Structures are given as C-alpha cells and as structure tokens.
Amino acid sequence: MNQYKVEEDFEYNGLRCVVALMSMGHRCGYVGITKKHPLYGKDYDTNCPELLKSEVEGEPIGERGIIPFLKPNDTEYMSPECYFDVHGGITYAGGGENSKYPVESNLWWFGFDCAHCEDSNDYDAALKYGIMTQEHYDYLTQMEWKYPTHGVIRTQEYVKDQCESLADQLNMIKGAN
Numbered sequence: 001m002n003q004y005k006v007e008e009d010f011e012y013n014g015l016r017c018v019v020a021l022m023s024m025g026h027r028c029g030y031v032g033i034t035k036k037h038p039l040y041g042k043d044y045d046t047n048c049p050e051l052l053k054s055e056v057e058g059e060p061i062g063e064r065g066i067i068p069f070l071k072p073n074d075t076e077y078m079s080p081e082c083y084f085d086v087h088g089g090i091t092y093a094g095g096g097e098n099s100k101y102p103v104e105s106n107l108w109w110f111g112f113d114c115a116h117c118e119d120s121n122d123y124d125a126a127l128k129y130g131i132m133t134q135e136h137y138d139y140l141t142q143m144e145w146k147y148p149t150h151g152v153i154r155t156q157e158y159v160k161d162q163c164e165s166l167a168d169q170l171n172m173i174k175g176a177n
Contacts (some may be wrong), residue, residue, distance in 0.1 A: 001083040004028075005129040007156045009103055013171055018102045018109075019156055019162035024122030025140070029086070029163040031170055032095065032107030034076045034085040038175045039080065040108045049078035051173055056164050080110060086166045087154065088116045110166065114159060120151030 001165050007027070008019040016032040055130035081090045092111035099105055115121075123140055132140075134139055170176060 002131050004102070005126075005131050006103060008160055010160075012164045012167045013032065014177075015167040015170060016105065016107060017152075017160070017167060019159045020102050020161060021122065021125055021129060021156075022113075022125060024115070025123040025126040025132065027117060027122070027156065027159045028102070028111055029114075029159040029166070030092070030102045030109045030111040031163055031166045032105060033170055034084045034107060037108070037170070039110075039170070040110075041096065042080065042093065044081045044090040044110065044163045045079045046093075047077050047079055051079040051101070051175075052080070058167075060101055084110070084166060084169050086112045086169075087114055087159075088119075091154060104177045110170065112166070114154035116153050120153045121136065122153045122155075 002023070004020045004022045005018070006018055006020050018030040018032075020028050020030070022028060039048070042048060053075065076152065080093065084090050090110055091113050093106050094101065095105065095109040097106055099107070103108060103110070110150050117140075121140070123132065123137055127137045128143065
C-alpha cells in the first residue's frame, strides 16, 4: 500500500510544486528548486544568514513552527525553517540527484506538513485513494469520536495556495533567478 498520494503536481512561477495526501490523512506541500538556486542542498535547519536576510529590518518573515523560536532569532542564526512563512513552518528538505520523493526529479525540495495542533485529518480522502485501509479508517474515526481534535482539515486547495506562497518566497532569495 502506498504511503501517500500525489494530488497535484504543477509549476508555479518557474518552480515545481507538489501537494500530497499522506496515509494518515494529512496533507503536505513541497516546492522544488534547481541546482542554480542558492538554497539547493541546504537542510531546513542549515544556518545561512548570508542568503536569508529579510528586507523587513532584519526580521525573518512569516509564520513558523514552534521549534525555530527556541533558536536565536537574529542574523547570526537564520535557517529556512526560521525564515519562510508557510503553514506550520518548513519541516522537510531533501531530494537531489535521482530523488524519488515526493516525486521523481533532480530537484531539492522544501516542504511543510498539515499535521499540527490545529489541523485535522482527511480520513475520507485517504480511504478513497486507497492509502488507508478500511480497518484503519474505522479505528481512527472511532478514536476521533472519543478524542475529538476540533482541528481543520487542510484542503488540497489550501495546500496548493501555501505551495504557491512558498514558491514566491523561494524566488525572492538573492540569486534565485
């Protein structure tokens, strides 16, 4: 059984974007960059202040996850997870030559997930795509009834919009184009 289903694979402002539904029912978004981009090959927690200085008085832009706030928030420490404004912050960086995740490519991917405190899972879509078994679906939906999260299902369209926003931000990095 597949661990995820690619719901969209599209290009936006010259960058490849992917929306994937994971087997647990949450969505993830990815934006791929080429070797020409200065962040190619950098992990999401790599310190690279020379590349990520904000135009807003040295402050990093955006809505980030909780982990970056535990690190210094100045120009001495500036990583992609601290800088980019995307749902829950950047939680993935990887890819490269002959990569197969999230799709086959030679791109370096920055990604985010929608499996945070205020998020909920789209179990129905996971079941429909065949990436979740009926037995697992029944179990999880029963648990949701017992322990409701009251979260929001982040739709395919929502994740696509977040990918487009991340692509715009990646294109703003000096030397990206």
